Amino acid sequence: MAQLTSRQRVLKTLNHEVPDRVPFAFDCSQQDKMEQLRHAFNVTTDDDLFCAVGSDTRFCMYWDDVCLTNRFDVGETYVELWGVTRAAKGMYPTSHPLRDAETIDDLDRYVHWPSPDQLDYAAHARRAQKYGDCAVLGGVWSCFMEVADALLGSEEFMVRLLTDPPFIDHLLDRIVGFYMECNRRMFDAMGNRMQVFFMGDDYGTQRDLLYSPDTWRRFVKPRLARLYDLAHDRDYLVMQHSCGSVAKVIPDMIEIGLDVLQPIQVAAAGMDPASLKRDFGDRLAFMGAVDGQRVMAFGTPEQVRQEVCHRIQTLAPGGGFVLSTSQGITPEVPVENIRAMLAALAEFGDYARLGYLN
DSSP: OOOOOHHHHHHHTTTTTSSOOOOOOOOOOOHHHHHHHHTTOOOSSHHHHHHHTTEEEEEEEEEETTTTGGGGGHHHHHEEETTEEEETOOOOOOOTTTTTOOOOHHHHHHHHHHHHHOHHHHHHHHHHHHTTTTTEEEEEEEOOOHHHHHOOOHHHHHHHHHHHHHHHHHHHHHHHHHHHHHHHHHHHHHGGGGGEEOOOOOBSSSSSSSSSSHHHHTTTTTHHHHHHHHHHTTEEEEEOOOOOOOGGGGGHHHHHHHEEEEETTTTTTTHHHHHHHHHHTTTTTEEEEOOOOTTHHHSSSHHHHHHHHHHHHHHHHHOOOOESSOOOOTTTSHHHHHHHHHHHHHHHHHHTTOOOOO
């Protein structure tokens, strides 16, 4: 097979066809780690680093205000788009401004509801234009459950899910309505500069879902469907990020149109890649799966090599797999393990050379 461009390679595998080699997605959002890696790979910019490691994808999403703001320039805390005060280190909420809201009227009187006019859609389109033949993962992150959790506080949010569904419905509809309009505008600006709508919301823990499957289906599923449909109407593929154990609702996500699941946190319960490939691989593509919690962070380069080989053997047959880490590259990951991952991908990722993958 002739060598494909990065975009062709990614789209081919996400459409369950066999490309020339297993695509790779570099994923690191820690700025101090990026600085270390730029130095290690002898480059000066983030874009140069993505090229140096051979990433077939580029991220071009609006992550509320994480993407465009250096949080550490504003002190120990900062107030983000939704009016939540967060710690600059770790981005954890230090305030929950709707914790004491009792009624739907209280929600409507909240002074920090953001406007879609606050986002610079053209800036993202200009950035995506630079990425040439790479596959661009774009859109607005649309983490509506995480936003609601931050506004109310986790305990209050969990209690209200069970005790006051109309209140939660109104809150979530306000948040999702914002994300729907933002994504409409982002899609208009991006056009064919992006190929995949990439959104995220964490639904799982290490052991199970954060919510019961019935609660997830009641509050999350219909709202996810609206976002997925909006992207499919523009002919984008849909990629959903969720850390943790989400196996119980994967069939539901497929039912409403999910194309790609990321990041496949293999150390979480029920997220064994072989089982996921067997049960869902004909309908769902995967991105991630190289164990970032244990092997990449604390393993040896040889253990990383074996991990990459195993994930390729398990998930790559027939296409449907973009190799990446099961979490973004974290500060604990040694540079030598990143180099080992790239070397193993070069060794094991060629479809034509490895006949068992055809």
